[in-house]
Amino acid sequence: MPSVKEFLRKRLSRRAILVSHRLRAMAANIRYGFPSRGMLVIGVTGTKGKTTTTHLVASILQEAGFKVGMATTVAFQIGDTTWSNDTNLSVTAPFPLQKLLRQMRDAHCDALVLEVTSIALDQFRTLGIPFRYVGFTNLTHEHLDYHKSMEQYAKAKLALFTKPGLRASVVNIDDSWGEYFLKKGTAPRRWSYSAQTATRHPSATDHLFADKISTNPTGASFTLTTEHESARVRLNFPGIFNIENALCAAALALNLNLKLSTVVAGLEKLQQVAGRLERVPTKKGFSVMIDYAHTPDSLEKLYSTLRPDVRGRMIAVLGSCGDRDRTKRPIMGALAARFCDYVFVTDEEPYTEDPQQIIEEVAKGVPRGRALFKASAAVAERTERPLFKNPNETGEGEWWWKVPDRREAISQAIDMGKLDDLIIITGMGALNYRTVGETKVPWNERMVVEELLGEKKLL
Numbered sequence: 001m002p003s004v005k006e007f008l009r010k011r012l013s014r015r016a017i018l019v020s021h022r023l024r025a026m027a028a029n030i031r032y033g034f035p036s037r038g039m040l041v042i043g044v045t046g047t048k049g050k051t052t053t054t055h056l057v058a059s060i061l062q063e064a065g066f067k068v069g070m071a072t073t074v075a076f077q078i079g080d081t082t083w084s085n086d087t088n089l090s091v092t093a094p095f096p097l098q099k100l101l102r103q104m105r106d107a108h109c110d111a112l113v114l115e116v117t118s119i120a121l122d123q124f125r126t127l128g129i130p131f132r133y134v135g136f137t138n139l140t141h142e143h144l145d146y147h148k149s150m151e152q153y154a155k156a157k158l159a160l161f162t163k164p165g166l167r168a169s170v171v172n173i174d175d176s177w178g179e180y181f182l183k184k185g186t187a188p189r190r191w192s193y194s195a196q197t198a199t200r201h202p203s204a205t206d207h208l209f210a211d212k213i214s215t216n217p218t219g220a221s222f223t224l225t226t227e228h229e230s231a232r233v234r235l236n237f238p239g240i241f242n243i244e245n246a247l248c249a250a251a252l253a254l255n256l257n258l259k260l261s262t263v264v265a266g267l268e269k270l271q272q273v274a275g276r277l278e279r280v281p282t283k284k285g286f287s288v289m290i291d292y293a294h295t296p297d298s299l300e301k302l303y304s305t306l307r308p309d310v311r312g313r314m315i316a317v318l319g320s321c322g323d324r325d326r327t328k329r330p331i332m333g334a335l336a337a338r339f340c341d342y343v344f345v346t347d348e349e350p351y352t353e354d355p356q357q358i359i360e361e362v363a364k365g366v367p368r369g370r371a372l373f374k375a376s377a378a379v380a381e382r383t384e385r386p387l388f389k390n391p392n393e394t395g396e397g398e399w400w401w402k403v404p405d406r407r408e409a410i411s412q413a414i415d416m417g418k419l420d421d422l423i424i425i426t427g428m429g430a431l432n433y434r435t436v437g438e439t440k441v442p443w444n445e446r447m448v449v450e451e452l453l454g455e456k457k458l459l
Contacts, residue, residue: 021094021123028094029128035102036129039069040111042252043126045157046137046172048298049245050090050115052237053137055273056249058113060266064258069104072115073292074274074430076100078107084274086432088440091120094127101129118156119146126160133255134160134187135170135248139177140297145325154180161185170208170251172244173201189255193247195240198225208251210243217309217422218279224250224264231264236271239305275429277302280449282458286312286421288414290445292429294321294348296331299426303339312420315413316340319348319406319427320362322355322435329361334369340424342416343400346409348427349435359402366400406434406443411452425449 044053051072058070058077070077073090077083091097091114104112116134120126139154147153154177161169161181168189171181174196182190182203192204200207210222211230221234222243235246246267253263272278278290293302299318307314316336320329336343345363347355396402403409413423425445433440453459 018123021125022127025094025124025127028098031095032098032102034128035098035105036112039105039109040066040133040256041129041131042111042113042133042135043116043129043131043160044114044135044137044248044252045116045118045121045160046135047140047142047295048293048301049137049241049248050117051292052242052273052276053135053245053248054113054115056246056267056270057135057252059270060249060253060258060263061111061113063266063269064253064256064262066110067108069101069107069109069112070114071097071100071112074276078104078109084430084432088431088433088435090115090117091125094125097125098128116160118143118153121159122147122156130165131160131163132165132167133169133252134163134166135252136161136175136178136181137172137245137248138175138297140295141328142295142325144327145323157181158184161187168252168255170248170255171201171204172248173197173204174244179203191251191255193244193251195222195243195247200227206251208247208254210247213240213243215239215243215305215309217306222246224260226254226260229260231260233264233267235267237273237277238309239277239301241301241305242277275431275445278430278446280446280453280459282414282417282453284417284458285419286417286423288417288423288425288449288453290429290449291424291426292431293426296328296335299332299335300339302424302426303335306422306424307339310420310422312418312422313341314339315342315344315416315421315423317344317346317406317409317413317423317425318362319346320358321349321427322351322353322358324351326361329358330365330368333362333365335365337366337369337400341399342413344409344413345400345402346406347404348406350437351435352437355436356404359404363396363400363402367395370395370399407448407452410448414449414452414456414458417458 044050054072058068061068067079166187169185169187170191171178173192174194191206192201193208195210198209213222224233250263275292280288293299428445434443
């Protein structure tokens with residue numbers, strides 16, 4: 001039987017639904033006295049990297065002496081107090097959001113750093129929040145079940161870059177959509193940033209870029225260069241995509257006229273973001289990594305970043321979320337098989353869909369991905385797996401498996417672990433429950449991993 005929410009959604013027009021969202025957001029602002037007024041408000045949007053970038057901005061601001069309020073997919077923060085975001089939403093509904101902002105104001109926070117999603121913007125959840133500085137990380141295939149097209153997806157995010165009162169925006173010009181946000185944004189100061197080019201975009205007023213880049217499995221270093229000065233940065237996160245996140249955070253902070261040395265110190269101080277490249281070492285010499293990657297682009301960047309530095313085998317555990325874009329599922333399975341030596345396809349968050357059907361759709365891409373696997377003879381020898389020779393062979397039960405129970409899939413992957421292997425579990429990140437039908441089932445990926453490692457005497 002459909003829920004009341006589903007019944008109303010089918011009966012009401014999109015316009016009526018958006019009007020109701022707007023009225024609810026305005027009521028929440030009035031109820032809590034427009035709490036974000038008077039605070040310095042920074043917003044970060046993009047398909048990927050929002051959470052890490054927001055945490056990096058908060059770290060810089062704290063280093064500069066601000067009392068920070070922060071709201072992200074994984075955590076809330078008021079000053080020195082941080083707690084988990086258990087809502088399973090990057091941006092909560094208007095009433096709890098405005099209540100949180102009121103708590104930040106009452107705690108005398110100077111600055112507010114918000115992760116902002118396209119759906120939250122479309123549904124007016126951030127109505128009444130006076131954003132002054134905004135950043136764009138990237139735009140890739142995601143949420144098309146809601147927005148229907150990449151153009152509509154981009155248009156929804158653009159709303160953050162055309163808000164009245166903006167002082168500055170920063171945009172990743174390495175992304176194919178970066179120019180769109182630079183040209184159509186209305187902020188008087190528009191910064192471009194890049195990990196590829198030192199050239200300022202013609203539509204930008206300033207530019208920030210990364211030079212002399214070096215990465216390894218546990219971090220990355222680069223020279224952060226403005227149009228006037230430069231400094232070496234050593235991040236505690238690997239990958240070019242995290243260098244891009246750091247550039248976005250740095251550009252936002254530099255627009256506040258902070259010293260470059262303060263910016264660098266803030267970037268380097270952040271040790272880890274829950275559920276983002278979160279590594280758990282074992283007594284057996286292999287590691288388990290937990291990451292929120294749940295789109296084709298984020299999976300490809302994750303796997304391709306880690307693959308060159310893994311001396312042993314890469315073992316993937318993945319699934320896909322229900323009630324979302326189905327077209328990405330076989331692509332994700334193919335990417336896991338392309339980059340990883342062994343693959344476990346399992347359940348994630350099925351919502352109202354049949355979890356087995358989701359698993360089957362992800363699994364369809366796995367054999368195709370292995371046909372694209374580009375391993376050298378040395379890698380094949382090291383991983384004790386022959387090069388994939390016949391793309392018509394599915395390989396199920398030999399190098400990949402469908403394991404419906406997520407805990408059991410993780411357990412089997414851990415049982416395979418040998419010295420220098422890396423087991424990568426994606427999709428859930430730091431979420432504290434899985435949505436199955438209408439039920440929220442408690443789930444903490446890191447806790448599950450640690451419990452299993454403890455049972456196997458590997459922790």
